[in-house]
Amino acid sequence: MYIVQKGCFTVHGxxxxxxxxxxxxxxxxxxxxxxKKYVIDRKDNAPQIYKELKALGITPSSIFxxxxxxxxxxxxxxxxEE
Numbered sequence: 001m002y003i004v005q006k007g008c009f010t011v012h013g014x015x016x017x018x019x020x021x022x023x024x025x026x027x028x029x030x031x032x033x034x035x036k037k038y039v040i041d042r043k044d045n046a047p048q049i050y051k052e053l054k055a056l057g058i059t060p061s062s063i064f065x066x067x068x069x070x071x072x073x074x075x076x077x078x079x080x081e082e
Contacts, residue, residue, distance in 0.1 A: 060072040
């Protein structure tokens with residue numbers, strides 16, 4: 001299997017409020033469990049979650065499909081030891 005194109009699309013509205021303000025704990029999308037906020041402890045959990053995301057193919061260039069995302073991914077792949 002080959003990945004030919006990585007990309008993402010965003011939808012922008014006219015509401016200037018932040019995501020957490022719009023989707024607060026009383027929002028229907030939150031109360032019906034469509035949105036859930038997870039707080040990850042960077043020190044204890046982030047490295048393992050990062051490794052699992054990489055194993056699933058979720059990389060900096062798939063999240064940020066620009067030259068910066070590609071550069072970060074290549075830097076991690078070739079210059080940093082696990």
